Amino acid sequence: MQRHCLNQKELARRWGISHRTLERWRYTGQGPVFLKLGGRVLYRLADVETFEQSQLQLALTIRNAIARAERSSRRLTADPARAANQTAAVRGAHRAC
Template structure:
């Protein structure tokens, strides 16, 4: 008999729980790409060009802290398409 884990829509509940019951405070590049509807390749290019949110890199693993993601989302939010997103 298989147990099903309820799916959590990425980006909708930033304080989601891990299977062990611990609160998740960071997203990996795959989860962030899903949250924003981007490709992982775009996030990698942004890191190379120093555009996206601040990230943590340990070895080959790249993670983004949720408070850095939310801060970046606030910085690039605009009321008008006339203003520049990146300054």
């Protein structure tokens, strides 16, 4: 018989996290969509897989954004010798006035 739902402890075991983490996520509105039937909390397997996929996409988006930021910050890094020469030139211009 194929199961379509996981209870809280089964999902916690699947992800290697505490079942208390899942409780906190439900309280704060995080985590996967869940069903509450007569006091029992159930997670549909399709919803769990959708949540896992969304987290994968989020992780890839964050990684790509960090890589873009690192590339742009490298372009903005000034040459220390050039910066020192420009600062000296500005100081000299003030003295001439």
